[in-house]
Amino acid sequence: MKSFDINQQLITNTMKPSKEKDEIAAAEGTLVYHGVKHGHSYLSQQCLINVCKTIFASSTVANNLSCARTKATSIAVNVLSPCFTQHLLDDLKKSSYFSLLYDASNKGNAKLFPFCVQFLSATGVRKGIIDLIDDADESAIKIFANAHQLLLDNGLDIHGLTALGVDNTNVNVGDNHSVYSLFKDEVPDILKGNCYSHILHNSVKHAHRVLPIDIEQILLSIYSHFSRSAKRVNELKQYYEFYEQDFKERIDSQFFGAACRYRLARLPIDKQNMLKTSFIEFLSKIIFYENIEALTWNQVIQCIDMLKIKGLNEDCLFDEYTNIKSMFKTISDQSIPISDQVQAFVKKQNDITVTNICDDVTDVDDDYSTGAKRVRSDQLWMLLLSLTKSPNFKKLICFLYSLPCSNAYVESAFSQMKHLLSDKRSSMTTELISAELKIRLNSTLSCTELYKYILSSEDLLRAIKSDEKYTFKRKCV
Template sequence: MEEREVSATRTAKKRKCSYNKDWETIYPWVKPVQGESGEYDVKRHRQCETHKKRVAQKEVSQSMHTFLLKPKQDSNVDKVTAAELTSVYHTVKHSLSYRSEDCGNKLTSAIFPDSEIAKKMSCGRTKAASLVTDVLAPASVESCDKKAHTPFFSVASDASNHGTTKTLPTVFEILDTKAGLKSKILDFYEDSHESAATIHCQITSKLEENGLQLDMISAYTADNASVNYGKNNSVFQKLKADNSGIIKANCVAHIVHNCAKHAGDMLNVDIDSVVNKIFSHFSVSAQRTEELKEVFAFVEEDYHVVRRHVPTRWLSLWPAVQRLHDSWAAIKSYFLSLGENQCPKALWKLLKTDQDGEGQPLELQAYLAFLNNILKIFHDVVLLLEAGFPDQKAATIKHDFSNFYKTALNYLEKWYDFTDNNYQKNVRCLALKSSFTFSQLSDAVEVLQIGSKLDMDELYEEYCVTLPRQQEIVERKAPVVEKWALCLKAQKHQI
């Protein structure tokens, strides 16, 4: 008997269950999935606590569809989308935060309650960020590709620290006859290492992705860091290996800035520390500022705010030094009135020789005059040196100033090529400061190594077309980019 029951169990077939569309009317939450579950399993799931909890949550929550505009039901959907994109673009254009974008949209609907578009604008921080990265950025890169109609272009890169993150933009520049020199960002990426290999790889890959040919790069622009322009392993050397015609368009302003900074480090007085120490003394105290104003009134001078020097800003040191130099009488009197106990020690060491108030010339005053107007050193500084310095002290300061000049000249000669081999000598005709001949233009083509990419006969014909207006364009008081734009426009009209 037992053997028969076992045999019957083995031979019994399991009933196959299939999905029934009628269940959706009874159980609105059910969806078809792979498997062989039946209605019994659906009923059992409906009785579980997890399902009951989610049903309760759904009853008090709104569906995502209520937040989305339906094109068939709303004729303003495209206008609302355009308004949101324009608002986000305005935020990016003026470097505003996404938080201000969120607040601005809420304010817009309150200011314009009768506008259907303003009412339906909804663009918080998350949506704004998505529109920038997924819509505006790709559209910007696409517009770059369309505008890159000229065969030649230059590439630029730089690095910037944003907190603990190092960001690097990749930019290319083209000459547009209508808009002049245009800079377009191809990419903006993060790289904590900032090595020459990774920067080179990023530049070449982005150019390839956007259909820009590597052999059409005319120049590479960056600051003078070794990673960019080192002699052996640098971004420029790697690009030079890919395209021998690339010229070194490093930043001359950066060289001049570093020259002054490097030479200034050789001086006995650290002017950066002096400027920042004086600024910090007043910036944190309203009471000290009021006391300084009283000193200005006592010496019968107009009060001027002490300026700050930011090391990362090239043009902030000279205005700060100039302000100290012009307001020296009041600032010196203020710190001397504090006495040795209250005056910052670093400043007291430079001021203590005149603590009796006899108006003796100070070393710091001479340094301020020297750095304030270095071209007029033979006027301002010599008068101070002759005011009563001991001969030995005057000789020491003169030697220090001479060392400044020597250091600056050595730095310039190290980082800038003053010889005839400098390509800038042969391409100076392109600056359009004076009329140029076709021979000079041919020399520029040869130096830039683009002769194989140009038809010299066509270039001569184009040169002849520009001759009638060349002198007129040269005499214009306009940037060189605008002059070339006029020159190329004149050529098109003649053709």
């Protein structure tokens, strides 16, 4: 009888309710996500599990946590990384067009190529990384083969590729034999997404040679002057604040300098007023905010002729153009500010509010920042397109916003890799580096939001609890 009681007790202790198993799996997935987002090592995560068991000794979930290095790595590589990458690809396939961005960097004895994409999603411009490839061959043929195979493996239509966002080197964008020329053989209308940051840098570098003074030395002297004193830095900040205020007052008072005033005085009054009005309008619309009301049909036609977008019905496009301008006027006349309308639209499009509170991980841009009262043009366009039936105009807007203006996003991937591959984490495999980059760059959920998301996703819970996440076990089978 005593033996039966013991056996009964053992069976009772090992049987866990389904809800409790789900909470344990969600906690393990969240802790791995938290560690990746904040740059913790897997040894640190293993130590955190032991600390949680000690501190929360009365918690059944904490006591049953089991997430050491092997399991944490498997969850990152085979559960979280594929999940966020698949969400990115699902959004991409809903868009008509996308651009491919890549670059190469040496990390130790490896040559790594992060391949990223840019496209217009339901909530605005979105960027993400598809894969990280380790290949020592930097020839145009090999890079093209890797990129082309990457598109095929992920089910992406190569005819939706609008541009290559790359560094301005001959192997990438040369006219005779380059990655761009090889892609152009398959997609004749593909564009060069030249990195304008590199172009500006190269222009300044060559311009230095003809200047009578050494600009680089002057800049170094200025930096040295301010970097040595916190007081000087504070005075410089105050100067910039004064300059911005002075600039605003100049616009309000319509004073642009004595020389400008004397020149205007020689012109007729109507000419003076016209020039002042047009200049202030230019500053207001171009520098501060892009106003859709300033968009003309002639500009739309110029875009179509230059981009050569196939399948556009220009007759229908004109009707859509007038409807969109009318809709913009309608929402502008409402009592609710446009910025609030846009933010409400973005929140509605997301199943979970995408406010990333992992502040110590540097984001590429403020895509999901709701603190500032500003209107992003891409999000405003998606709001207008959702309110009007405009398939042709949406195609045009998707094409335009898929074009990269720089290669900064790929450079940010290298910055993330710099934190991943530190001296203390030098033994990470390329597969693990790729997984952590995908989690960092493709996910927009905070750590607390992810816990709720995992609990609501049966597929993620099943994957975390399953032994299939272990690569070595799958190979044995």
